[in-house]
Amino acid sequence: MKKVLEKIKMPLLAVTISLIFGAIVILLLKKNPLEAYSAFLQGAGLLPKANYGGNQNQLSDFFVFLDGTAPMIFASLAIVISLKGGLFNIGVAGQMLLSGFFATILVGYSPLPGLVAKPIVILIGLVVGGILGGIVGYLKAKFNINEVVSTIMFNYIIQYTTSYFIQTSFVDPVSRQSKYILSSASLTFKGVSAFGVKLDISISFFLAILVAIYLNYFLNKKKDGFEIKMVGLNRKGSEYAGVNVEKTIIKTMVISGALAGLAGVSYYLGYMQSIQPGVLGSLGFNAIATALLGGVNSIGVIFASLLLTILDRGSVFMSSRLGIVKEISGVITSIILIFSAISGYIGLKLSERKKEER
């Protein structure tokens, strides 16, 4: 228990400071921060609203909220494992887009029944993301090409290429996005009638929780996970211990890419049902905040994802209720990220002081 408390000290501090910041801004806008924050929770289905539209209630809001959290969990897991391996995968957004794209065009419009289509969608997510990650890892291991640089390049190549193909072959003239996928391929059961309302039941969310738990197990109990952590901490020491460093780097990126791929299919073929061409999406980048806030820990990012998705999803409702522009959620998220980034420094300073006192 003590260990858990120790670990959540810094993230808790970061969140608290950021919420205070946000509260100040809200006050400056002459609104009540408590009202605003509870509106966030209402929007995410964690608190009841005053009234609901037809077919909706707190439960349905909550289910949509879970649906929206799933991609974030996957994306931040992708970043977690790359960081554990000493790498920085900021190409999650591009990896998501590419896997979402392939899943959409290969299965999204096909007549395959749901029972077959959905597993294939998941498979495509894993494979496409994994291959892309593997390429990045290979470039790093063999050619020493910095993964931050190569993933930025790939992000844009993917963004433009998929945009072209969507706009020329798969576009829906009304929405100007890719055509909506068939529900058989969707990883979310949209509009299921239950308990008197329509629920969006998300397979991805449960999958995400399972994957997070497995990743935690992988990193702590599996030999390959152990080696990934070793290389991330100390390359020379890993060589001494006999680890094949190059192979491990590639392995790390394959896993990271595969997780990003899952984020992609759960986002574009689950939470959303189409792809907006030419846009990378901010989720892949916000996942960095989630990963850091979650203490770069597989279980921690579940909670961090929930929190940041509350901010994201809740902002729409909060905005309509209080008239504050919904983008304030993005501001608060960024501030959380700032403090998470500094927390490393603060943590260092605190431990230095402890050493002196000893």
Place this chain on the structure above:
Amino acid sequence: MENIIEIKNLTKSFPGVVANDDISLEVKKGEIFALLGENGAGKSVLMSILFGMYEPDSGEIYIRGEKINEFSPQKSTIRGIGMVHQHFKLVENYTVWENITLGQEIVKKLGPFNFLDNKKSIEEVKALMEKFGLEVNVNALISDLTVAQMQRVEILKMLYRNAEILIFDEPTAVLAPQEIENLLATIVELKNSGKTIILVTHKLDEIKKVADRFAVLRRGSLIDVRDVENTSTKEMANLMVGRDIVIDTVKEEANFGKTVLEVKDLSLKNNLGVEKLKNINFSIREGEIFAIAGVDGNGQEEIAEAISGLNRGYTGEISLNGVDISRFTVRERNLEGMSFIPEDRQNTGLIVDFNIAENISLRDYYKDEYNKNGKMDKGHFIDRADDLIDKYDIRQGRGPQTIVRTMSGGNQQKVILAREIEENLPFIIFVQPTRGLDIGAIEKTREYILEERRKGRAILLISYELEEILALSDTIAVIYGGEILKISDSLTQTEIGEYMTGAKR
């Protein structure tokens, strides 16, 4: 000649070691003064204090009769002290003249801009080079220079800032023989133009060639200050290593078995093309402690990395119990029967952010027997770590789950020792096994090493403590400049000292 530097009762300690113990000495203006001593004697620390990088705990330093109250490299530069460090501080993609003038550039002011006066800068640097006979191509990029040329740039940096006192810290460690000649000639030139030189070195022939007087440091204390002219290299070597060494550890009678390790014609070039090892040949038998003696930087690190497999860019043959392991990986060598306790315990031998149990497992974690059902048997290593913590008296805060980073250097070393010794393999390499350990731990470690010898293991011991080598080894090989100069089981301390310093070949 008056004294340009006076050091009075200077003491400086770091956690666990007294680096300089009540040292008093004077350096005369215009002389070449050598500072002689083994590794860890305290020479570099003393000079670093003089150059303002550290502050002494007690004692006083006077430069030209003025007491130093503030210690910083900037202040030292203003006082006219310059230092050529072992690790150069040069901007690689700048030219020679840019490096020299950086921080004190020659400029032409035009409006708000301070324009670099390239022409004038080059002229001044060239003039400086001519004045002191230190020629290097002014426009060459540092990255294109040889090490000797880079060193010249470092010297020029000092002269550009009008340094009167020039400190050279082991300057010839990185040079080839001809370059050493050039440097020594330069040093004499500098003296002739009125500079005072302090030469920190362990190479006696160089002291003999250029120095006027020399001081000997041993284990932080000043042993003596003598004139070079009246002292032979033999005497110098004796002063450096001392004659009164107490050997505590009792060694049993030798009982050697068959040959375990054989090294044939081992040669190695580093990535700048410099030969670091030249045709090394030796063999080690069961129950034998084979030690390589020498001053740090003469090839020991390279031998350890080559034999252990961390660096496989060598030519030559290595065989273990008859098996040719020359192309084996680190892990394969370990499986074939080799344990290795490296010099850099924090970066090579341990993953400091892991806990004790995880570090204990580094050699075995991947084996099938510890990965049944695909899951790592962490419990096994926790138990093993528990046992070893008791057996080797490893001080830690939280048992096997203590993060190694939080442990003291000595206890970190015990983790490595425990792991490697417990493997019970036929061949072990120990590099600096007692560095940073307290007296009790040093004694214990030496007992372990002798115990392994008793069990019939072949042991390669690389140490910079001559006393340790004399206490433990059966056979001693002395290394100097990448070559093994002598292998024998009956060398006297004096002889070893002479080989170590290149006085005898």
Place this chain on the structure above:
Amino acid sequence: MERIIIDGLQFALPLFIMAIGGIYSERSGITNLCLEGLQGFGAFFGALAIALIGINNPSLVQANGFYIAIIFAMIGGMLFSLLHAILSIKYRANQVVSGIVVNLLAVSLTEFLTRQINSTVFGAPSNKFQLGVLPRHNIPVLSEIPLIGAFFKEIYPFQIIILIVAVLAWILFYKTRLGLRLRSLGDNPHAADSQGVNVEGIRYFAVMVSGALSGLAGISFAYSISANFSPAIFMGFGYLSITALIFGNWEIGPTFFATLLFGFARSGGYALAKALKMEAAFTDITMTLPYILTLLLLLFFSKNNRSPRALGEPFDKGKR
């Protein structure tokens, strides 16, 4: 053909000035991934200035709006870059993370403030600030020359300003004492420090320069692409200029050609698509060219690491 040169140049020059900012920062040792956010924030700040000043001084804005916008854009970019500078230098944060942070904050903050200010001050929660159309001119005499004349046709005023600033920046970088010291920091800050150079101070300066120049680029993009500030300013051009400076090996001269190349690739793509009567979407394919080229370049040259030696390492006086 003329169209390609004119449009390409209009795009390349803002890209170039932003890349110069990136070079300043990275050559001083500070990784700078936030050009994207800085240019966007700069554009926002400049547009905001015009909008607010225009309330009480409409004639001032009419006459000199452009200059007001540029000045405030550069100030805005410079101020916002302080965030990255403080995080990276004072708090020794991971500079990649810090750069991404600044980008995220820029996107969310500018959108939030734009809507909120529009709503509060102007009554309508628009996410845009209008800038007004900028006139273009042909440079007399030079634009008459056949072929090359195209380089001097339909020039926006910001192109001239950018060129002047670029030349000044080049002079400062390569020819002055400050520039010499700055460039040493990306290679060996310890050497510079031991020779009396103010490592932290110059690094702050370098990052702020990148902010100011990015602001200039941002407002130029805003004027030339859409005549307003909107969230669309975050098109990824910041990352494109980072790509350009990598392609240009962190030197100003080669980076100029890299940006020209990228600019012409873009305008060439448009022209090609039109000529072949392909869908406008085809330009997306040509837009990938700069990134693919740079990847190939890195593939063949990354073994000899070309980036500044000390890039991204926080300066720790204690270490040696």
